[in-house]
Amino acid sequence: MSDIIHLLPDAIANQIAAGEVVQRPASALKELLENAVDAKSTHIQVIVKDAGKTLIQVIDNGKGMSMTDARMSFERHATSKIRNTEDLFSIRTFGFRGEALASIGAVAQVEMKTRQSGAELGTIIVMEGSEVKKQELVSCPEGTSISVRNLFFNVPARRNFLKSNPVEMRHMVEEFQRVALSYPEIGFTFIQNDLELFRLLPGKLSHRILGIFGKSYQGQLVSCLEETPHLNVRGYIGKPESAKKTRGEQYFFVNNRFIKNNYLNHAVSNAFEGLMASDMQPFYVLFLEIDPSHIDINVHPTKTEIKFDDERTVYAVVRSAVKQSLGAHNVVPALDFSF
Numbered sequence: 001m002s003d004i005i006h007l008l009p010d011a012i013a014n015q016i017a018a019g020e021v022v023q024r025p026a027s028a029l030k031e032l033l034e035n036a037v038d039a040k041s042t043h044i045q046v047i048v049k050d051a052g053k054t055l056i057q058v059i060d061n062g063k064g065m066s067m068t069d070a071r072m073s074f075e076r077h078a079t080s081k082i083r084n085t086e087d088l089f090s091i092r093t094f095g096f097r098g099e100a101l102a103s104i105g106a107v108a109q110v111e112m113k114t115r116q117s118g119a120e121l122g123t124i125i126v127m128e129g130s131e132v133k134k135q136e137l138v139s140c141p142e143g144t145s146i147s148v149r150n151l152f153f154n155v156p157a158r159r160n161f162l163k164s165n166p167v168e169m170r171h172m173v174e175e176f177q178r179v180a181l182s183y184p185e186i187g188f189t190f191i192q193n194d195l196e197l198f199r200l201l202p203g204k205l206s207h208r209i210l211g212i213f214g215k216s217y218q219g220q221l222v223s224c225l226e227e228t229p230h231l232n233v234r235g236y237i238g239k240p241e242s243a244k245k246t247r248g249e250q251y252f253f254v255n256n257r258f259i260k261n262n263y264l265n266h267a268v269s270n271a272f273e274g275l276m277a278s279d280m281q282p283f284y285v286l287f288l289e290i291d292p293s294h295i296d297i298n299v300h301p302t303k304t305e306i307k308f309d310d311e312r313t314v315y316a317v318v319r320s321a322v323k324q325s326l327g328a329h330n331v332v333p334a335l336d337f338s339f
């Protein structure tokens, strides 16, 4: 009898973890954008080529990293965002799992340039399949620029599984829009194959919504605000007449994190009952602010599903918030022009 169990080498463990974290170019973009936001950037630039299959680059002007941290950031479970179990219950950042860069570095060719404010020189690191190919001092702008090239170059099955450029691009734009919506105070640009798709100036949420979805929502947005001891709801809903047949422009954010939740979608549609045909889908961008100890965001690596400890109350507050702003809108239509 001999023992047959052994620990997997890091490169393989990372590649397996990458399977969960990085399913397609859009998931890599999401992670990079979230890191840029967590780094307190005020401007974030996205450059992609070939729907992200050839290049996904995110350039931020955030706090940057020291040389040691730049290297550490590619280790699995390496994070600056939490330290102990208690921190898990009070998460205010997007990240905390410390898995994204390790995963991306395992399945792509990554070049990172980063410089902290005040540091004379920055660091360049080149990673390929979890291996450090280069690490040097370099002069570069303050902040961090990460280029992810040839995603899944070493995972042919995944690479072949990628959809056509328009489909992958749609997913990328979706992730971009979610982050851009939740941080209107950050400026964003998005360039695909040298074409500027978005240039979003920092400003108010209502401007960001128009910047992302176009002027067709001009004059169509009704603000929504409800504060309770348990949670606050704020944001905008579209007037019933701006509703569309297709679902899509419906966004919930919990503590600024985009989430999917059919139960809460239902709370909104329910509030619209009687105001539009039942097969129509209202527009909404709603932000729920709730004590982090009342939610669990660690349900899935992509963190788009979360658990509330009291889902029924959340439902009731959302429904009442939407109902109230619809009521206000019906009674005093002139109010709508104040946004």
Ligand code: ADP
Pocket (backbone or CB within 6 Å): 031, 035, 036, 039, 060, 062, 063, 064, 065, 073, 074, 078, 079, 080, 081, 094, 095, 096, 097, 098, 099, 100, 101, 102, 143, 144
């Ligand atoms: P997480 O975000 O869960 O901490 P990541 O693998 O995404 O894990 O990143 C690891 C660490 O690298 C982060 O905790 C952060 O300290 C650092 N980091 C990553 N991206 C940036 C960035 N754009 N600017 C500054 N620091 C960054």
Ligand code: MG
Pocket (backbone or CB within 6 Å): 031, 034, 035, 094, 095, 096, 098, 100, 101
């Ligand atoms: Mg992260």
